[in-house]
Amino acid sequence: MKFISIDKNDWAKGIEASRKTYTLFGPVKDKNGFLIKKLEKDILPEMDYTDCVMSAKSVIFPQTEKMLVTTLDESQKDHHIMKRPETDMSPRAVLGIRPYDAKAMELVKLNFDTEDYRDPYWCDAYEATTFVGLAINRPGPFDFSTSAGTGPFEEAGLDVLLADLDDKYLVKILTDKGEAFISACGFDTVVDEKESGMLFDVLKKEAEKTIVSHIDTGKLKEKTILELHEAPFWDDLAFSCINCGTCTYVCPTCWCFDLQDETKHKSSIRIRNWDTCMSPLFTRHATGHNPRSTKTQRVRQRFMHKLKYFLDKYDQGIMCVGCGRCVKSCPVNIDIREVCNTLNSYEKQN
Ligand code: SF4
Numbered sequence: 527m528k529f530i531s532i533d534k535n536d537w538a539k540g541i542e543a544s545r546k547t548y549t550l551f552g553p554v555k556d557k558n559g560f561l562i563k564k565l566e567k568d569i570l571p572e573m574d575y576t577d578c579v580m581s582a583k584s585v586i587f588p589q590t591e592k593m594l595v596t597t598l599d600e601s602q603k604d605h606h607i608m609k610r611p612e613t614d615m616s617p618r619a620v621l622g623i624r625p626y627d628a629k630a631m632e633l634v635k636l637n638f639d640t641e642d643y644r645d646p647y648w649c650d651a652y653e654a655t656t657f658v659g660l661a662i663n664r665p666g667p668f669d670f671s672t673s674a675g676t677g678p679f680e681e682a683g684l685d686v687l688l689a690d691l692d693d694k695y696l697v698k699i700l701t702d703k704g705e706a707f708i709s710a711c712g713f714d715t716v717v718d719e720k721e722s723g724m725l726f727d728v729l730k731k732e733a734e735k736t737i738v739s740h741i742d743t744g745k746l747k748e749k750t751i752l753e754l755h756e757a758p759f760w761d762d763l764a765f766s767c768i769n770c771g772t773c774t775y776v777c778p779t780c781w782c783f784d785l786q787d788e789t790k791h792k793s794s795i796r797i798r799n800w801d802t803c804m805s806p807l808f809t810r811h812a813t814g815h816n817p818r819s820t821k822t823q824r825v826r827q828r829f830m831h832k833l834k835y836f837l838d839k840y841d842q843g844i845m846c847v848g849c850g851r852c853v854k855s856c857p858v859n860i861d862i863r864e865v866c867n868t869l870n871s872y873e874k875q876n
């Protein structure tokens with residue numbers, strides 16, 4: 527494992543140098559908080575942020591994405607034949623991504639890159655991207671990442687991990703992609719591997735110790751789907767939900783989408799838009815039938831997918847990295863930590 531040190535006075539110069547090769551994304555302050563956005567010329571990532579309202583998922587899975595395009599103009603070659611449009615898949619880097627959000631990408635990948643089917647849009651974007659993580663020295667009150675199978679210094683899904691040491695970053699280079707990015711920045715102050723590794727461990731333990739929020743997941747696997755599906759608590763859990771979908775849009779592991787065909791004059795496109803399982807329209811069939819027409823059914827679907835179906839299907843933990851965004855953003859205080867603990871401790875009464 528290679529470690530380097532970056533003096534913060536050299537940070538901006540290095541990041542600017544990387545633009546020759548990479549399109550950059552990173553945390554930027556917006557009127558509603560921090561968002562991960564494309565870093566236009568001269569804009570640097572704001573690395574001293576605490577929480578980011580939205581995760582980096584839109585860098586790989588945009589809110590709206592053109593899938594296919596064609597022309598209806600019969601004088602044109604290949605009219606009415608839908609084709610994937612030219613898309614920029616040159617190298618890009620996400621700077622300052624939180625470790626649990628990079629881990630979330632790995633969970634989402636299980637859905638978009640399978641043995642049976644590879645989603646070329648998601649996979650091509652993922653492969654083009656280098657993830658430069660920023661460890662969380664002081665986790666916030668909503669963070670329950672350590673009990674969701676990840677943590678403030680998680681390395682899964684990252685190419686580089688930075689630890690903020692006030693006047694410098696201690697940098698752990700995790701992959702070849704990470705090495706290429708660091709080299710494009712011109713950062714080359716190699717530091718002692720053993721000493722740096724030990725410092726990372728100390729910082730990790732200190733950060734993990736401050737996490738006060740936890741969930742219990744240990745018994746989820748032993749419950750049957752039917753037992754949980756038919757449990758009596760779903761109406762109560764769903765009662766206050768207003769189906770706004772916020773919890774799904776802010777979630778780094780939610781991937782529901784909808785496909786739409788649009789035609790304007792002689793141009794026709796097929797687009798993919800983020801959608802939400804919390805909306806009744808999401809599952810309404812063309813016949814008008816809706817298999818999840820009630821709010822309780824939709825709330826149950828969201829939590830069963832995250833806490834039971836995904837766990838059973840992939841055996842790689844729950845479909846939640848414990849970032850706490852949905853807890854913080856829900857306007858009626860529906861809390862996945864409470865739902866998870868309710869499912870985990872539920873015993874069917876005979
Ligand atoms: S954010 Fe809260 S109210 Fe909105 S859909 Fe999610 S659980 Fe329901």
Ligand code: SF4
Nearest residue numbers: 777846847849850852
């Ligand atoms: S379910 Fe909530 S806490 Fe879990 S990853 Fe999604 S937004 Fe974060």
